Amino acid sequence: MTTVVAVDGPAGSGKSSVSKAAARRLGFAYLDTGAAYRALAWHVAASGADASHASSVIDALESFDYSIGTDPDGYAVHVGGTDVTAAIREPRVSSVVSLIARVPEVRAHLTALFRSIIASTDRPGIIVEGRDITTVVAPDATVRILLTASEEARMARRSAELAGEKPADVGEQLKKRDQADSKVVDFMTAAEGVTTVDSTELDVEQTIQAVLDVITNSA
């Protein structure tokens, strides 16, 4: 049976890099659900639709032809044949993604897609990371983890990732996105049965180890 590891957490908690590294070490597949929401936000912008209008977003969903890699080593995101792996990380995407993620039709559509990707993996396991994986997408996952870190630590990490941007702007954007997102799904408190890993005092390697420990102890 496939081991499904669900990892939720706020922006800047390190969940993408940690989940990807853990998947690589275990020989598991890796699914970044945030990348799918970002790809749709990119598609909405590219098609000239207004991300703040739910009906325009739902229309854009009809023509959303996307593929997301699940290999932690060769991970890429395409929309209609265009490689958007780098473009979906740009601030112009980050600043509108919460608008599309709050639309219930979008969440239902992507949740169904994530479940079919999880069901069809040919590896011994898959690590799936996002905001509602432990609660909505895969509440029956073998292992469920909430990866947290203090707001200061998360902002410092995101500023380091986005070198060239003003730290104050990065912090403000991150806070705004977390506030908007947490109105839709609760990823700040662990649901029942979910193990919290707090990475505030840990470096990346220690966080990967902490996550691997939770996986080996519960899988």
Ligand code: C5P
């Ligand atoms: O994880 P990342 O920060 O790349 O996610 C981008 C956005 O996608 C989040 O800010 C949130 O709006 C949305 N998202 C979501 N549910 C998920 C994953 C991401 O709503 N499971």
